[in-house]
Amino acid sequence: MKRLLLLRHAKSSWDDSNLADFDRPLNPRGLATAPFMGELIARRELQPDEIVSSPAKRAMQTALLVKESAGIEASLRFDERIYGQARNRFFRSPPS
Numbered sequence: 001m002k003r004l005l006l007l008r009h010a011k012s013s014w015d016d017s018n019l020a021d022f023d024r025p026l027n028p029r030g031l032a033t034a035p036f037m038g039e040l041i042a043r044r045e046l047q048p049d050e051i052v053s054s055p056a057k058r059a060m061q062t063a064l065l066v067k068e069s070a071g072i073e074a075s076l077r078f079d080e081r082i083y084g085q086a087r088n089r090f091f092r093s094p095p096s
Helices: 028-043 057-070
Strands: 050-053 075-078
Touching: 028 057, 050 057, 057 075
Parallel strands: 050 075
Antiparallel strands: none
């Protein structure tokens, strides 16, 4: 059975109000917790076949840190369609 893992980006920084939302990086808390999420994934022995992330800076940083700390060998792909999408628009429920 296939399994889908969803992970939101770690805590981002709002320190620079001149940055576009897309360019906001992780803050120190996010830089610490993203590797921790990777450790939890590794402990559960979850090995995804592929990682797909938004290309937004905070999402890219989170994906890279999680992948590295979990020891995930899967490819990492950035898909701009993910950025800014509401959950109900990106993941549609199958028809009844």
